[in-house]
Amino acid sequence: MSTSSCYKVMRRSPELITPAKPTPCGYKLLSDIDDQQSLRFQLPMIQFYSKNEGVMGKDVDPVSVIRVALAKTLVFYYPFAGRLREGAGGKLMVECSGEGVLFVEADADVALEHFGDPVMPPFPCYQQLLFDVPGSSGILDCPIILMQVTRFKCGGFTLALRLNHTMCDVAGIVQFMTALSEIARGADAPSVPPVWQRELLNARDSLRVTYTHHEYDEPIGTEGPIIPFEILEHRYFFFGPAEIRALRRYLPYNLTKCSTFEVLTASLWRCRTIALHVDPEEDVRVICLVNARGSFDPPLPNGYYGNTFAFPVAIAKAKNITSNHSLEYAVKLIKKAKADVTEEYMRSVADLMVMKNRPHFTLHNTFLVSNVTRTGFGDVDLGWGKAVYTGLLPVMASFYVPFKNKKGENGILVPICLPNFMMDTFARELDSMLQNNEELATEVTLPYIKSSL
Template sequence: MCTVVTKSPPEIVRPSEPVTTTAATSKVIFSPLDRPLAIVPIVVLQVFEHPIHEPVETIRRGLSRALVHYYPLAGRLAGDDYDDVHIDCTGEGVTFVAANADCTVKELVRDIDCRSPDAAKAVIRELIVDYPANGFGRADPLVLMQVTAFACGGFVVGVTWNHGAADGFGIAQFLQAVGELARGLPTPAVTPVRWDGWAQAVAPSTVMASKRFMFGVKAPTRLALHSITIPARTIDGVRGATACTMFEAVAAALWRCRTRVVMSDPDAPTVLAITVNSRKHVGVKDGYYGNCATVHMAVARSGAVAGGDMTEAVRAIRRAKEEIPERLKKGDVIGELSKEQLGGYESVLLVTCWRNIGFEAVDYGGGRTARVMTTYEQGRVRPMCVVCLPWQGEEEEGARVLSGCVTPHHADAFLREIATL
């Protein structure tokens, strides 16, 4: 089928009441973890199957009320250079688009799942507000939201946000607040915090290492996008053997499949990079919604990952996670890895997980999120995989993954490896 989406012109939603700021609260100085991401757009789409009364108006009202508590998100980027970038809390508001679609949400999801990833991406783009291809500028709103109502009464909330203003955990916390206020609660359940001295005190070496990892590589001109599923039987088998988490089992499977395809020297190191919510390690206050995720590395010989049991890969991942507090304390998240080892297409895979970070808990009045999806632009990221929240009931099939981790040259071989799991 062909999903047809009709959009209304964009409007600006401002805080529902005036926000009084002081000299200390009129701007948010970006932390060392915020600054590298100051113009980066990130997209999340939340699918809701059950109807609510007037979803567009209900969510618009909740958004306006939430911006009173999260007033920095209604501001604008400012600052003349990288070291000075910050948010001016101007209260100018965020972009909001109302839309309608001519199908049901289940038909939409089926439509997306049955298409090639590139074709599915075109459908997803209809469910979000257009955003600058080169990232956010100083005059751009920090949040762009589209609410699309479907023929069945279900709806999709598509949000694009400036990564410098909040990380995934932070924007999920904000969307939970939008949902709480849309449902009529007087205040958000979590009191938001956007300034915290702990975040400002992150070791410079940690920031430089993460920045070098994220942006110090020339990614292939084209990576093949795939929507894949790591089977539940594989996940259960690995978890039964190692008592690991679902994410660790999925990451190990992806790491092995990709290593078998792209690496030929069994003695060369292969690196699995994972993003970690470091709030509890860094010690920021409860409710902090700025960037507090760091990248950490599991390293092994490619031959061990490609030819060994997956439990060995899991153990490497678990060792890396156990070292996180000490590495953050020392400011040594990359360790002895060289620029060459981190810079190549073959040697590094980044895996991040969007399950259990808060998107699944958002409720605008008809129940929690039924599915979480995302998309990303070619050439903006390293070879990576995003583990997403599946449609309700799909957990029995396994873990759904948006993969952009191999070039077209390696795509068929990679999919064959996935098929053997």
């Protein structure tokens, strides 16, 4: 069946899965990193599993296994079964009420092969695989997790999940999913007990902002139309060893050892800026989500599942990012932005959140990227083996996920979100770089548009 066609999904009525045993009640404050405006949204992700007897044996129903395991896992991760409330000054807290997480059981009239060989996005009618239960998608007073398990005709299935991002980051949800998988396979408890202790990332008693956090700048000169969501397109690009080598050839010898993330992000930033046809004298930004967990001394406890990442930003004039010799410049900016993230940087962010009412990072002319290739999400084994595909459903950020193409090459799959009338320009510029043309194609015929992309 063509992946361009839709399919039918039969859903049972959503149900609330509550912890299998009584759990503590009361309120738990989120950290001052957790409850910033930038994280007050729902993060959707999906895993595809093929028919594989694994440790479960034959004809075991994944819905039943996951439903029971979820209830048992919530005994340990009981804050997920609560509801977020807002206190004075916009401070978020979770009421540990045991109300439960939303769970949807579904069946689709297609086989796994409907989604490609190998399975890869874009997924047709993906909203069918993670149904937006009416009234469930708010930040406050709503279920913190929505989970849907959809069986396919072939015996495969998907586990799709939507998470209130204020509660944890991708590493935190992977920790939760790993616990779920361990219990689904028969464990009595997670191998890594969860740790709350959100006070570890709270603002200091004596507030002091010790860094210049340009990621939270108030943008100027952003008048003009905002591009409507309806004309945005998500397209996916694969970067294997050959593609990364091609991009590295644009760098001088002293930078050829830069990370894959750095050279890839710099290249995509360049192509995206050209596609958007930004005024050459206007600032453009790239925000690299950086996991700061390893920066703390003493270390954060093993099992801490709160948000531990920062939004460091690299800023440049558009003309300096789109020139033919711009890649070296962009890589250096990205390296510096990443290197800025230290424990003191995180303390400074927490203090800034309290001082300035938890501002959102600047969206204007901002390219937001996150490397989740090493989070271990793809290793989650619910009893049917590892997922054949793991990734995030369409969001405005570009999340780099691990992927193996038809040739068996391991690489990185990157989603790009742009207005549909600009996407071909982006693809043409990227292809020009990958072909190692001496003269990169930079001519753009699109009108200059100011947007929040």
